[in-house]
Amino acid sequence: MAxxxxxxxxTVPAVKVRRRFDVTGWAFVGPATLIVVGLSLxxxxxxxxxxRAKWNGISPGVPVGWTNYxxxxxxxxxxxxxxxxxxxxxxxxxxxxxxxxxxxxxxxxRIRLIGFYRTCIFVPYVxxxxxxxxxxxxxxxxxxxxxxxxxxxxxxxxxxxLESPSQALYVICLxxxxxxxxxxxxxxxxxxxxxxxxxxxxxxxxxxSRWRVFRHITLPELRPxxxxxxxxxxxxxxxxxxxxxxxxxxxxxxxxxxxxYYIYELAxxxxxxGYGAAAAYLLFAVTLLLTLGIIWYSRRRGSExx
Amino acid sequence: MRPGSLAGGAxxxxxxxxxCMGGTAEPGKDAAAGYDPNxxxxxxxxxxxxxxxxxxxxxxxxxxxxxxxxxxxxxxTGAPTTDDLLTKLSAGxxxxxxxxxxxxxxxxxxxxxxxxxxxxxxxYVQQPSFGWTEIPEAARQTATSxxxxxxxxxxxxxxxxxxNTKLFDQAGLTYPTDDWSWDDFRTAARTLTDASTNTYGxxxxxxxxxxxxxxxxxxLWQHGGQIxxxxxxxxxxxxxxxxxxxxxxxxxxxKSMYLDQTDERYWRLFNSGRIGMMLxxxxxxxxxxxxxxxxxxxxxxxxxxxxxxxxxxxLWVLFDHGDANRAGATRAFTTWLTSAETDAxxxxxxxxxxxxxxxxxxxxxxxxxxxxxxxxxxxDNLANAKxxxxxxxxxxxxxxxxxxxxxxxxxxxxxxxxxxxxxAKKSADALxx
Numbered sequence: 135m136a137x138x139x140x141x142x143x144x145t146v147p148a149v150k151v152r153r154r155f156d157v158t159g160w161a162f163v164g165p166a167t168l169i170v171v172g173l174s175l176x177x178x179x180x181x182x183x184x185x186r187a188k189w190n191g192i193s194p195g196v197p198v199g200w201t202n203y204x205x206x207x208x209x210x211x212x213x214x215x216x217x218x219x220x221x222x223x224x225x226x227x228x229x230x231x232x233x234x235x236x237x238x239x240x241x242x243x244r245i246r247l248i249g250f251y252r253t254c255i256f257v258p259y260v261x262x263x264x265x266x267x268x269x270x271x272x273x274x275x276x277x278x279x280x281x282x283x284x285x286x287x288x289x290x291x292x293x294x295x296l297e298s299p300s301q302a303l304y305v306i307c308l309x310x311x312x313x314x315x316x317x318x319x320x321x322x323x324x325x326x327x328x329x330x331x332x333x334x335x336x337x338x339x340x341x342x343s344r345w346r347v348f349r350h351i352t353l354p355e356l357r358p359x360x361x362x363x364x365x366x367x368x369x370x371x372x373x374x375x376x377x378x379x380x381x382x383x384x385x386x387x388x389x390x391x392x393x394x395y396y397i398y399e400l401a402x403x404x405x406x407x408g409y410g411a412a413a414a415y416l417l418f419a420v421t422l423l424l425t426l427g428i429i430w431y432s433r434r435r436g437s438e439x440x
Numbered sequence: 441m442r443p444g445s446l447a448g449g450a451x452x453x454x455x456x457x458x459x460c461m462g463g464t465a466e467p468g469k470d471a472a473a474g475y476d477p478n479x480x481x482x483x484x485x486x487x488x489x490x491x492x493x494x495x496x497x498x499x500x501x502x503x504x505x506x507x508x509x510x511x512x513x514x515x516x517t518g519a520p521t522t523d524d525l526l527t528k529l530s531a532g533x534x535x536x537x538x539x540x541x542x543x544x545x546x547x548x549x550x551x552x553x554x555x556x557x558x559x560x561x562x563x564y565v566q567q568p569s570f571g572w573t574e575i576p577e578a579a580r581q582t583a584t585s586x587x588x589x590x591x592x593x594x595x596x597x598x599x600x601x602x603x604n605t606k607l608f609d610q611a612g613l614t615y616p617t618d619d620w621s622w623d624d625f626r627t628a629a630r631t632l633t634d635a636s637t638n639t640y641g642x643x644x645x646x647x648x649x650x651x652x653x654x655x656x657x658x659x660l661w662q663h664g665g666q667i668x669x670x671x672x673x674x675x676x677x678x679x680x681x682x683x684x685x686x687x688x689x690x691x692x693x694x695k696s697m698y699l700d701q702t703d704e705r706y707w708r709l710f711n712s713g714r715i716g717m718m719l720x721x722x723x724x725x726x727x728x729x730x731x732x733x734x735x736x737x738x739x740x741x742x743x744x745x746x747x748x749x750x751x752x753x754x755l756w757v758l759f760d761h762g763d764a765n766r767a768g769a770t771r772a773f774t775t776w777l778t779s780a781e782t783d784a785x786x787x788x789x790x791x792x793x794x795x796x797x798x799x800x801x802x803x804x805x806x807x808x809x810x811x812x813x814x815x816x817x818x819x820d821n822l823a824n825a826k827x828x829x830x831x832x833x834x835x836x837x838x839x840x841x842x843x844x845x846x847x848x849x850x851x852x853x854x855x856x857x858x859x860x861x862x863x864a865k866k867s868a869d870a871l872x873x
Contacts, residue, residue, distance in 0.1 A: 191530030193554035193833065277638065297701050299851075385647060386701050387847055402527060404837045405551060406870075 185411035202412035215396040223371040225307045230367050234318025242326045259316030267380030270309040299389035325359040361432040471559045471760040475768025480510045486518025488525045488543030493790045511769050540770040544757045546582040549831040553585035559758040561589040574796040579753035581828035591757035592778050597721040598751045598825045601738045607716045618739040622686050625741040629696035632716035641696035642717045643706035648843035651703040657750045659683035662743040668830050673867045676860035684856035691850040725812040726791045737814035751825035838867040
């Protein structure tokens, strides 16, 4: 139990054990429990049974055991989708953390209009990803978009952006970053303001340069937030859907088809609910493992956030 | 929670799940046997229409109720878009609250028929008074799945060649005729293409959806090919390869084809005068009229004089609720709705082709042709829709695989033979199960 940090006293006071059904307690947790069980747990368990059937939602389902899972392993579309998802996460997570930290440090200054700048950075995060996607598809339109207009003015060759199979995923990553950097910035800003001023002052007294203060005081103090941001942004990247739906719909040539988008296609476009549910369960398992991996790694490094 | 109660909970869930995924087919019995036309019934109608057409539908339902006060028709669109209707129906089957009559895309017929919740109208539509044969052959085939007639066609259409007369005049070309070959089409597309003005000879959707796929079928049929052979994919035959090669030459070799990554842009570009020719259906006429473009319509180009086209009929699917009076009332209403007299006030009024050949002599049809030039051509072109898309379950997935194959080939990433073979291999599994 050494790893858990509960703010509760370890020694439970020796109260009389009440075997009576505690109505008041259940009255408090009841409604929330009902909602969680009814809207989260029940569909999740049901989805597991669906994942072991061949079912299109319309004709009766046929149980097929683990066949759906076995087929997933050999499905070239699934493998391609997994590759796209991993690439997206590998680009998106470090970039959003790095950029967020950079912007937060820049905004953690006493300058005029600081509130205005902070708001500007946060606004894209508040905008829905669907709106961001629609806006971005105007900007990156190869024929009439602003991005190519800029390239033309600079005398550079115009690009296909979202319509090129080799560029689309990177453009999507860029759009996602534009929207999400506001989030990491805000949590880093909060964390920066929590760093004790004495520590920084003491280091400065000892003659540390600004870079060394950042490297040896700020960065270690930010570590728990970084772990949290890594987990959170990994989940965001793995579950990215609305942006892809509004920009490329998985195209061109399925080059932006991530696992979540593939699941949507399977379940709601081609009506293969069983196979889609199996893919969803696989994604759940992988996300869980990834998260546990990050937490385990950070605990070994001595920071505890979860 | 104790392990025992967990296991019990899981077992209860399993039971519930099995119940949810099951069907309620009752074979052998006619759904409307013993129907009493005077019984008071309430039936639910999902129209799948957009705002304007929905208003017309509600007016028709009210009109029917006035004539038959014992029948109340609860009319709604059913879902925000027509595409969402299938999801709504599937949820409705699970929850037991599906409608009596619903709009459906023809490509859903196989899946809906397999649900076991549709009525079987096979003998009903054969009554002489129904006039089943007045409806185009391809549409009747689409309404028939698994040997059962599961509904009545709601909308008929087909694909023809729409061309921009101004662009043809500028290029000094003669307008397309009904006798054009695909070589004529290719030559014209090449001549019309002008990179300096961003003008393309023709366009094709490479989104990989059904819009991508079904434009290939007429070419396949013209070459003598088939989509399916029994339950096996057959579109990767020599005919299929030759059909796709025709398109590939224009997209890759000539670069005379605008490739649309969505289904939304090519017709907008055509309407704004950037594309010389597009293969599209009567639904385009409404927007062409709004764009005030001067255009002409001709039969599809042909191969060896075969100019057959493809039709994408939609259906009114009738469902069985185990209540003869409801089933009977639903049939009576659908018969009225699709009769020549009512259909003229419905399909022609909202800008669609008439459902029945007998409507050609109505004043509504004369008004339609006058309002939408080219409407007559599309009506005549119904005779060229000789084959229907398969209504077997699994067509949706086959369509997606073929759509991906076409998209790959037209973007120069694969050859027709290679891509179609791969699509056939992927689809084989979905069709058998």
